[in-house]
Amino acid sequence: MPKELGTAARQALVALMVHVKVASNPELRSRYRFTITREAREELEKAGLITVRKGLRNANFHELTDEGWAVAERELTSPPPAGLTAPWLLHYATLRHIARLSARAGYRLADVYAGPDGVEERIREAYSGLAKQGGDLVSLAALRAKLTDVPRAELDRILHEMDRRREIHLDPDPNRKALTDRAKEAAIAIGGEDKHLISIGRP
Structure with a gap:
């Protein structure tokens, strides 16, 4: 010490x-x-x-x-x-x-x-580093790029759970025609719809 x-x-x-x-x-x-x-x-x-x-x-x-x-x-x-x-x-x-x-x-x-909350906190941290303010829409592709060491299945499971608890909001990109292959690959399917964007908190 x-x-x-x-x-x-x-x-x-x-x-x-x-x-x-x-x-x-x-x-x-x-x-x-x-x-x-x-x-x-x-x-x-x-x-x-x-x-x-x-x-x-x-x-x-x-x-x-x-x-x-x-x-x-x-x-x-x-x-x-x-x-x-x-x-x-x-x-x-x-x-x-x-x-x-x-x-x-x-x-x-x-x-x-280190417990199950670790990845959730890293998601919040990554989001805060990408968003200008709470409530901003951030691409899941950019978020995943900050969490490359977290297995895809594990990250998807936790995103699903956080969305279910209304701790995050997952939305589809309104401009689907402009989506890159990277953005499409990063999407997460919820309720039969691909979500490409994440927001946490309020503006």
């Missing part, structure tokens, strides 16, 4: 590890009542432990680097920072227990925390 990291930066590492994928402060606040301060963000970014990019409405999106994951895992075997409140102390104790069990089983914590 780098000695120069302060308490807020160490807590941010733990929060991002638990969250697994890219996270904005609104997401962290909604799920964990926690936000990454500017000072902690700059500290972690300078140390090469996270990457930060701008998304919709100038929101910062944070993601652990490989070194960040390694340091976050070491954080769980380090004494907790001084001055933490009882909930944080309990959280550290729980994670230390998970870390010990994971090590015995031969797992990395990245494997333990």
